[in-house]
Amino acid sequence: MRFKNEMIDIACELELNGDVAIQCVYFPQNKKLSDFELERLSKLHYKKIEISDAIYVVNVNGYIGESTKKEIEYARSLNKEILSLEPLC
Numbered sequence: 693m694r695f696k697n698e699m700i701d702i703a704c705e706l707e708l709n710g711d712v713a714i715q716c717v718y719f720p721q722n723k724k725l726s727d728f729e730l731e732r733l734s735k736l737h738y739k740k741i742e743i744s745d746a747i748y749v750v751n752v753n754g755y756i757g758e759s760t761k762k763e764i765e766y767a768r769s770l771n772k773e774i775l776s777l778e779p780l781c
Contacts, residue, residue, distance in 0.1 A: 693718065694757065699750045702777065706748065713748075714740045741766055746773035754778050 693699075696718060703713035716737060719725070725733070741747060747767045749760060756764070767774055774780065 694755070695750050695752050698752055698777070702748060702750055714744055716740075737763070738766060741772065742770065744772060746775055749774065749776040749780065751776050751778050751780065754781070756780070 693716070699715065700718075703715050706713045717733060741763060744767075747763065749756065749764060751760070764774060764780070
């Protein structure tokens with residue numbers, strides 16, 4: 693997972709400021725997930741977006757992957773606030 697350490701640091705900052713940070717699940721690099729597990733985690737991730745007031749995009753050096761683009765689009769479709777480390781294009 694890209695920017696894992698940055699995501700953890702930002703979540704800590706958000707919580708120290710009084711916000712609840714709902715994060716993705718972090719697995720050890722040697723953990724191999726089945727297709728079923730990957731699908732389940734993906735659905736749960738979108739559920740987390742649904743129950744959140746906003747999402748925070750950790751786009752180090754402006755990088756946004758395909759999954760994150762889809763998550764941003766989904767959050768926008770739900771009228772969620774979109775916050776980001778760096779400006780979104």
